[in-house]
Amino acid sequence: MLKIWSMKQKQQQDEAASAGTKKKKVTAAQLRVQKDLSELSLGSTMKTNFPNPDDILNFELTIEPDEGMYRGGSFVFTFKINQNFPHDPPKVKCTQKIYHPNIDLEGNVCLNILREDWKPVLNLNAVIVGLQFLFLEPNASDPLNKEAAEDLKVNREGFKRNVRTALGGGSVKGESYERVLKK
Amino acid sequence: MTLAMTGTVELEPSQPSNARAKWKHMDTVLDRSGPFTDPDFRPGETPKESLARAKVLVIGAGGLGCEMLKDLASSGFRDIHVIDMDTIDVSNLNRQFLFRQEDVGKFKAEVAAQRVEKRSGSGVKITPYCGKIQDKDEDYYKQFAMIICGLDSIEARRWINATLVGMVDEEDPDSLKPLIDGGTEGFKGQARVIFPTMTSCIECQLDMHAPRAAVPLCTLATIPRQPQHCIEWAHIIAWEEERKGDILDTDDPEHITWLYQKALKRAEQFNISGVTYSMTQGVVKNIIPAIASTNAIVAAACCNEAFKIITSCNPCLGLPGTDNYMMYTGDESVYTYTFEHQKKPDCPVCGNLSRPLQVNQDSTLGEFLDSLTERPEAQLKKPTIRTEAKSLYYQSPPSLEEQTRHNLSKKLSELVENGEEVAIQDPAFPTTFKYKLVFQK
Numbered sequence: 001m002l003k004i005w006s007m008k009q010k011q012q013q014d015e016a017a018s019a020g021t022k023k024k025k026v027t028a029a030q031l032r033v034q035k036d037l038s039e040l041s042l043g044s045t046m047k048t049n050f051p052n053p054d055d056i057l058n059f060e061l062t063i064e065p066d067e068g069m070y071r072g073g074s075f076v077f078t079f080k081i082n083q084n085f086p087h088d089p090p091k092v093k094c095t096q097k098i099y100h101p102n103i104d105l106e107g108n109v110c111l112n113i114l115r116e117d118w119k120p121v122l123n124l125n126a127v128i129v130g131l132q133f134l135f136l137e138p139n140a141s142d143p144l145n146k147e148a149a150e151d152l153k154v155n156r157e158g159f160k161r162n163v164r165t166a167l168g169g170g171s172v173k174g175e176s177y178e179r180v181l182k183k
Numbered sequence: 184m185t186l187a188m189t190g191t192v193e194l195e196p197s198q199p200s201n202a203r204a205k206w207k208h209m210d211t212v213l214d215r216s217g218p219f220t221d222p223d224f225r226p227g228e229t230p231k232e233s234l235a236r237a238k239v240l241v242i243g244a245g246g247l248g249c250e251m252l253k254d255l256a257s258s259g260f261r262d263i264h265v266i267d268m269d270t271i272d273v274s275n276l277n278r279q280f281l282f283r284q285e286d287v288g289k290f291k292a293e294v295a296a297q298r299v300e301k302r303s304g305s306g307v308k309i310t311p312y313c314g315k316i317q318d319k320d321e322d323y324y325k326q327f328a329m330i331i332c333g334l335d336s337i338e339a340r341r342w343i344n345a346t347l348v349g350m351v352d353e354e355d356p357d358s359l360k361p362l363i364d365g366g367t368e369g370f371k372g373q374a375r376v377i378f379p380t381m382t383s384c385i386e387c388q389l390d391m392h393a394p395r396a397a398v399p400l401c402t403l404a405t406i407p408r409q410p411q412h413c414i415e416w417a418h419i420i421a422w423e424e425e426r427k428g429d430i431l432d433t434d435d436p437e438h439i440t441w442l443y444q445k446a447l448k449r450a451e452q453f454n455i456s457g458v459t460y461s462m463t464q465g466v467v468k469n470i471i472p473a474i475a476s477t478n479a480i481v482a483a484a485c486c487n488e489a490f491k492i493i494t495s496c497n498p499c500l501g502l503p504g505t506d507n508y509m510m511y512t513g514d515e516s517v518y519t520y521t522f523e524h525q526k527k528p529d530c531p532v533c534g535n536l537s538r539p540l541q542v543n544q545d546s547t548l549g550e551f552l553d554s555l556t557e558r559p560e561a562q563l564k565k566p567t568i569r570t571e572a573k574s575l576y577y578q579s580p581p582s583l584e585e586q587t588r589h590n591l592s593k594k595l596s597e598l599v600e601n602g603e604e605v606a607i608q609d610p611a612f613p614t615t616f617k618y619k620l621v622f623q624k
Contacts, residue, residue, distance in 0.1 A: 003223065004378060004492075004502070005356035005359060008378070008380075008381055024572065025537070025571055026604055026605070026606040026617070027345075027571065028345060031606055031608075032531060034567060034577075037567070037580060037583065038567050038577075039579075040580050042580055042581070047580070047582055048583065050574075050586060053574045054574045056574055083338065084337065084341070087392065102401070106420070106423055108400060108404075108423075112399060115397040115399060115400055116397040116398060116399050118397075119394065120389060120390060120394075143401055144400060144401050146405050
């Protein structure tokens with residue numbers, strides 16, 4: 001045991017002694033999120049909102065696509081990150097009821113990197129790019145809202161019209177949607 | 184005292200030489216050096232004394248923990264502490280051999296400690312603590328010579344790892360606690376030794392844990408193929424929709440029954456058979472099949488390392504510059520491989536330990552950040568800074584910059600406590616800088 005300590009001393013001879021103990025330390029998850037946030041490239045179509053700026057593990061992301069079928073909409077997602085990040089993926093949910101093949105009426109999102117393909121090397125930027133992509137290229141082969149997926153597969157033009165109706169707060173196939181048009 | 188009356192000397196911890204009788208077999212390795220023993224090793228009383236005195240902590244009294252306690256006690260450790268928050272479940276009895284039917288519902292740590300203590304006879308003291316590892320502070324962990332983990336959660340491993348790394352005080356040799364970690368999953372397992380701050384830590388090795396296999400959400404929602412898919416659907420989607428606000432308690436039989444019924448109905452719709460109550464429990468609680476023998480192999484490896492670290496009788500796993508990770512793979516014949524997992528220079532836990540930094544508590548946060556950009560070792564361009572509790576200043580994203588900007592004109596003394604840790608990041612650098620801000624006056 002003593003031998004180990006002498007090795008330690010040799011290893012860190014030039015390190016200064018530390019001061020003060022028992023103060024709360026910045027957690028590993030916070031450090032990683034902080035790093036991810038500093039590398040975020042939001043562009044003009046996205047913005048974040050931190051209800052409590054001290055808590056960077058919980059925030060909202062608004063996406064306002066400037067092209068594609070969902071252009072003109074304003075979509076708000078909540079990000080919940082636990083202390084096991086980045087081992088666990090962030091929990092992402094859409095806060096509005098929208099008509100989208102990969103997002104169900106409860107706001108659950110089917111995005112591979114949020115579940116089965118999540119890896120600790122991925123970062124928040126990858127998730128944000130993935131979400132943005134869902135609005136540019138809704139994917140009928142991974143349906144979470146089955147009706148919407150079927151609609152997209154069978155009649156793309158009709159689906160586009162239904163998306164416009166839903167964005168405006170109208171109803172599609174008996175289900176009414178939230179008005180999510182950009183103000 | 185029957186032993187004393189028949190002329191046998193009573194085994195008392197205070198009489199190490201006599202009490203050692205039952206560990207006589209260990210003398211073969213303690214009374215002489217072997218070909219690989221460190222030249223500084225002095226056979227005989229010294230290592231025996233170290234062994235008798237060492238106070239060690241076992242975290243977890245489950246599958247691995249039961250084995251570890253038994254192994255440690257029979258290799259000559261006398262003062263063992265064990266910590267576990269769980270109670271005994273009937274499903275534990277097949278492999279957690281210290282527990283009996285009548286123990287179901289009792290605390291694992293308590294029963295395990297009692298059983299091993301009783302079986303080992305006098306001379307071995309096992310002290311249980313029934314609760315979370317997070318209940319205890321640095322002073323508690325400081326009393327041990329080393330920590331041996333038999334855990335099933337990554338979160339708990341990361342916590343104890345970060346705690347032990349943070350405890351290392353350059354001026355106090357006693358603050359460095361070797362961490363021995365065992366883990367098993369079915370036929371696979373690993374044993375590793377960490378010298379906090381000196382060698383690769385749990386956080387450095389995070390990518391060694393296979394992530395939990397997940398099924399795409401759309402499969403669950405639309406085309407389940409397996410009974411497990413129906414259970415996951417009930418767990419993730421149905422519960423959220425129908426019992427919003429209720430927090431799912433995986434130990435509550437009513438909750439599991441509800442999920443089971445939901446899953447069963449869904450399975451019927453899709454013509455899937457095989458959903459059972461116990462499968463529901465398994466999927467929801469993410470129970471990984473545990474194999475008693477794998478636990479025995481890994482626990483034994485961990486205890487031998489503990490023994491070697493304490494006695495120095497043979498080279499141990501984990502010394503800087505040597506192998507520190509032993510993986511065992513038994514699911515495809517038998518394969519073991521021992522290697523050195525490298526310390527990560529950018530590890531968020533051990534990569535950059537916080538250094539004290541003298542600051543003027545009357546200067547503003549803005550002035551402090553400006554001074555950092557001038558520091559030769561930092562040369563930061565756009566620093567972002569926080570404490571554990573507060574976001575002090577974020578350069579990005581824009582909304583957070585706006586919300587934290589007002590802090591720039593505040594005095595440091597208004598924002599941080601003397602000696603508090605801050606983490607500073609800059610897009611120009613891959614690593615985090617951590618400082619403990621020490622006020623000048």
